[in-house]
Amino acid sequence: MTLSNSKWKRVKRYFWSALVVSLLADVPVVSASEPVRLWIQSIFGSRQTHTHFKPFFDEAFSSTGRSYKTFYSNDFEALRQHCRHQHYDVIMGSYSAAMQRIEQDCGYLRVAYTVQPIHLYTRAGQSLADIRRVGIVPGIRAADVEFESVIPGEASTAPFRNHIAATLALLEGEIDALSSAPVAIQRLSPKLKDRLVIAHTFKDSGQGVALLSPQFLASDEGEAFRQFVLSNGETSRRIYVDGMGISLWHAP
Secondary structure, three states, X not given: OOOOHHHHHHHHHHHHHHHHHHHHOOOOOOOOOOOEEEEEEXXXXXXXXXXXXXXXXXXXXXXXXXXXXXXXXXXXHHHHHHHOOOOOOXXXXXXXXXXXXXXXXXXXXXEEEEEEEEEEEXXXXXXXXXXXXXXXXXXXXXXXXXXXXXXXXXXXXEEOOOHHHHHHHHHOOOOOEEEEOHHXXXXXXXXXXXXXXXXXXXXXXXXEEEEEOHHHHOOHHHHHHHHHHHHOOHHHHHHHHHHHOOOOOEOO
């Protein structure tokens, strides 16, 4: 049986269409109409984090023509499952051991960082010699420092799901100290801050970090976002430097 010219043309079109689809099936394509996906570390809860950072991201994407969608979390296990396929275009948070594993295992690129001190906070009058339990929030750089050289004896660490819970535990005497950068304490009300003192400042410094996927960084929007972060504009200074007590953004 022979095919007519019209039927043969339809067969060839189908063949080439199927071939093109199969070739593109394994190639990640990001449409410019899709929102930029950002994973933002949150140690105060999604609502508080969203309210604080929204002006920064609104300004960052106002000139790119791309919308954005933010995911606020401190769950690094869930992040690792998604980031292996580079589900997120941008990841921002504390440059802790957990974040460094994300960077290495998932192929993200560090484009900007901040620097801030790490303190050991106690209640006023608390002696270092009497510290037995140190509160930490897993996933932040302040949870990775060594306590043994600072605190005599065998103090244990107590993990908390967020910084608010850890601070309340310190105020109520459930823990004796809290390892934290000023970013966390500075976000609390002045009444709470007045009851806490810095008992020690560690030699190790903390860092905030902005990681971008290679695909996003290679795009015009990704490069524009990198430049916006490093420009340290007025909004950025208000949110990060004045509002969180950390340094300006620096290029690696």
